[in-house]
Amino acid sequence: MPEALPAGLEERLAALEQGREVGEDFDGRSWFWLILLGALIPGALLLIGWWAA
Amino acid sequence: MSPAAESSADKSAWPLLLSERTWGPWRLAIALATAAAATWCYIIGEYVGYYLNFFQGSLALTAGSMIGMLLVLLAAGPICIRYGIESVASTKPQFGSRGWVIPALMQLVSIVGWNSLLLIFFAKSLSQLLRLLGAFPPGTSGRHVVPAATFVACGLVFLVLLRGASGVSRISKVLVLHVFIGLWMLYLLVSHRWPELVAARPAMARPDRLWNYTTGVEIGISSLLSWWAYIGAMIRMAPHGRTVAVPVMLGMGAPVPLLCMIGIAGVLVLKVSDPSEWLRTVGGPLYAVIALSFVAAANFGTAIAGIYASAIGLRNFSSLEELPWWVILLVTIMPVALVGILIPELFFARFGAFLAFIGVGFAPLCGIQIADYYALRARHIDIRGIYDRTPSGAYAFWAGFNPVALIALGLGCAVYIYLLNPLSYESHGPYRFLTASLPAAFVSGFLYVVLTRLFVVPAGRGGYASR
Numbered sequence: 001m002p003e004a005l006p007a008g009l010e011e012r013l014a015a016l017e018q019g020r021e022v023g024e025d026f027d028g029r030s031w032f033w034l035i036l037l038g039a040l041i042p043g044a045l046l047l048i049g050w051w052a053a
Numbered sequence: 054m055s056p057a058a059e060s061s062a063d064k065s066a067w068p069l070l071l072s073e074r075t076w077g078p079w080r081l082a083i084a085l086a087t088a089a090a091a092t093w094c095y096i097i098g099e100y101v102g103y104y105l106n107f108f109q110g111s112l113a114l115t116a117g118s119m120i121g122m123l124l125v126l127l128a129a130g131p132i133c134i135r136y137g138i139e140s141v142a143s144t145k146p147q148f149g150s151r152g153w154v155i156p157a158l159m160q161l162v163s164i165v166g167w168n169s170l171l172l173i174f175f176a177k178s179l180s181q182l183l184r185l186l187g188a189f190p191p192g193t194s195g196r197h198v199v200p201a202a203t204f205v206a207c208g209l210v211f212l213v214l215l216r217g218a219s220g221v222s223r224i225s226k227v228l229v230l231h232v233f234i235g236l237w238m239l240y241l242l243v244s245h246r247w248p249e250l251v252a253a254r255p256a257m258a259r260p261d262r263l264w265n266y267t268t269g270v271e272i273g274i275s276s277l278l279s280w281w282a283y284i285g286a287m288i289r290m291a292p293h294g295r296t297v298a299v300p301v302m303l304g305m306g307a308p309v310p311l312l313c314m315i316g317i318a319g320v321l322v323l324k325v326s327d328p329s330e331w332l333r334t335v336g337g338p339l340y341a342v343i344a345l346s347f348v349a350a351a352n353f354g355t356a357i358a359g360i361y362a363s364a365i366g367l368r369n370f371s372s373l374e375e376l377p378w379w380v381i382l383l384v385t386i387m388p389v390a391l392v393g394i395l396i397p398e399l400f401f402a403r404f405g406a407f408l409a410f411i412g413v414g415f416a417p418l419c420g421i422q423i424a425d426y427y428a429l430r431a432r433h434i435d436i437r438g439i440y441d442r443t444p445s446g447a448y449a450f451w452a453g454f455n456p457v458a459l460i461a462l463g464l465g466c467a468v469y470i471y472l473l474n475p476l477s478y479e480s481h482g483p484y485r486f487l488t489a490s491l492p493a494a495f496v497s498g499f500l501y502v503v504l505t506r507l508f509v510v511p512a513g514r515g516g517y518a519s520r
Contacts, residue, residue: 005440009067016136016436021070023135025432026294037302038123042116049112050266 063218064378066368068436069137069289076290080222081297082304084287087225088358089280090232090308091351092174092327093167097276097309098316099326103257104265107250110317113266115310117273117488122306124274124494125281126298128419131426133285134294136436140285141366144418145439146516147425147501150446151453155462157366159414160282164363167279169392169400171352171359176202176393178352182345185338203393206353207386210360214382218290221361228354234347235312238328241340242315246322253321264485271473271488273310278415278490280305286362360385371442413475413493417465420494421458421501428502435516447516455515457504465497 005013015021026034062073076084101110132143144156180198183189213220243250258265284305288297316326323331328348333341364385367373373381392400426432438447450456473480473489483492510517 009440012068012070013437013440015070016068021068021072021137023071023074023137023291024293024295025131025135026298030294030298033298033302034123034126037299037306038119038126042119045112045116046270049109049116052108 066139066142066365071292074137074290074292078296078300081287081291082300083229084222084225085300085304086232086308087229087354088283089305090235090312091171091355092348093170094309094312095316095319095326095328097272098313099320100272101269101313102255102317102320104255105269106253106255107317107321109266110269111314113269114273114313117270118277118310119302119306121274121277122302124419125278125284126301128422129281129285130288130297131432132434133289134297137289138285139289139365140281141369142439143285144422145448146434147421147455148458149450149453149455150442150448152455152458153369156418157369160366161363163279163282164359165388168356168359168389171356172203172206172389172393173397173400175206175349175352178345178348182342185341199397200394204390207390210357211382211386213357214361215379221358224357225354228350231347231350232308234343235315238332238344239315242318249322250318255321261485267485267488271490274488274490277306277309278419281415281419283358283362286365413466413469416469416490416493417462417497420465420498421461424498424501429505429517438516450514457501457509460504461497461501464500465493468496469493
């Protein structure tokens with residue numbers, strides 16, 4: 001027997017399942033910034049810190 | 054959707070609808086920066102300053118922080134952003150409809166720990182400030198001020214959070230100023246003591262340069278991994294990935310290493326990382342008052358964000374789902390208040406082990422979430438499955454638990470501890486080349502993928518077959 005979800009939650013899930021209320025995942029521009037700020041710049045900082053010390 | 058349900062949505066663990074997710078990039082960045090900048094920055098900086106000079110320490114810590122921030126964002130971010138849910142709920146596809154209690158406990162312990170520390174700092178700063186302003190009569194110790202101030206701070210946090218996420222946003226618009234005061238303090242120390250800072254040698258540096266450098270990076274990564282516990286509750290208020298990416302990386306990832314430099318500089322030059330102690334030496338009583346006010350404001354802002362995130366996380370427990378918001382807040386604040394009032398000094402003494410615990414637990418968790426979302430589920434999540442507690446639910450696995458996630462998490466922790474003992478800082482194997490957090494995250498993620506493909510997918514569990 002499936003457990004009934006609260007009506008308010010059920011309403012939200014239905015809206016999300018229809019795709020109307022789903023937010024967008026990272027797009028190309030987001031990935032650019034993520035890679036730049038989370039990988040390339042840290043990598044450059046590490047090299048500078050190691051070789052310039 | 055009824056107006057009442059809409060207005061209280063940010064006080065529950067239910068998914069937020071796009072119409073309720075109104076935070077833009079600036080609002081999110083301000084809230085995140087206010088949450089990120091706190092006294093822990095000085096402690097983190099102090100640890101780095103034991104092993105590295107100012108230049109290397111700053112760069113290693115900044116790099117580590119940005120890498121850690123990326124891991125956290127890739128782990129919890131996509132599910133939270135798309136469906137408007139918080140960090141704990143985002144672990145249900147990996148840990149199961151009952152197994153999520155393990156990440157929930159990690160979140161609770163992390164937030165209670167960090168916020169206890171921050172509120173103890175808040176209370177100590179207030180006590181010092183009152184002493185400096187001559188509020189205590191001569192001959193009195195003012196020893197009751199710290200527990201009393203902790204109690205008052207908890208009360209204020211409670212009052213602010215009665216408004217839910219809007220309380221976090223409103224208070225952060227004011228408290229974000231402390232980030233700039235922090236940068237001014239850094240400028241002050243660097244400009245006044247530059248020759249000493251350049252000449253200063255770290256007190257506990259080992260003969261192995263690479264080990265010292267890697268340890269600076271590791272401290273940055275493991276410290277930022279603790280943001281996993283906070284991030285979901287904040288980013289779910291924004292509607293899209295592009296609204297979130299830069300504010301998280303710059304609003305949350307950047308202020309921490311910047312303010313950590315205060316701690317590095319302080320411990321290298323003056324042998325003390327807390328600016329409320331050294332600023333009086335540098336600039337006299339007025340500067341000390343400013344620093345103490347800064348520390349109090351910073352910690353208060355972070356505690357508000359932390360308690361909010363933890364309260365939302367607790368909403369995932371069915372027994373707490375229907376309770377009034379103020380009761381949830383009390384349940385969340387109570388442990389913080391008890392630690393801050395009853396055992397502040399003991400907690401202070403154990404901070405190093407606590408910081409290490411963060412990296413041990415959260416690195417594998419991030420690895421598992423990233424591997425599951427990108428490698429196994431190809432970005433598809435069954436949102437109903439996250440709230441379905443029945444045995445036939447998408448994420449029921451076996452009795453609500455996914456043994457593969459538990460094995461991967463356990464082995465990831467073991468890898469971390471083998472590479473770097475979080476208590477003694479004794480290291481083994483490739484730690485000096487790889488850090489401990491990154492291999493722990495990788496091993497957990499890799500194991501999760503392999504074991505899931507070998508056992509979970511063929512068994513038809515975990516909602517992988519329905520894609």
